[in-house]
Amino acid sequence: MKIIIVLALLVIVGSLGSALYYLLMDRERSPRTVKALTWRIGLSIGLFLLLLAGFAAGLLKPHGLKPGIGHSTQASTADKPNSP
DSSP: HHHHHHHHHHHHHHHHHHHHHHHHHOSSOTTTTHEEEEEHHHHHHHHHHHHHHHHTTTTSOOOOOOOOOOOHHHHHHHSSSOOO
């Protein structure tokens, strides 16, 4: 599943790059830039729906950021010795 996500992101970036190329190189009023950007939007929405389906099916599991040393208030108070 992760490989599909990475490939989809690469295709989205490629579509964005082709839209930039068409924007800079086409001197006549060609619809190629708009088509490339439309593909990018469609692919982005498709990737978002794929991620939602992956979370719903349990194929993807979200994970939170683990706090480092000194970021947790419980760990910092538990490590200190009691002083009178």
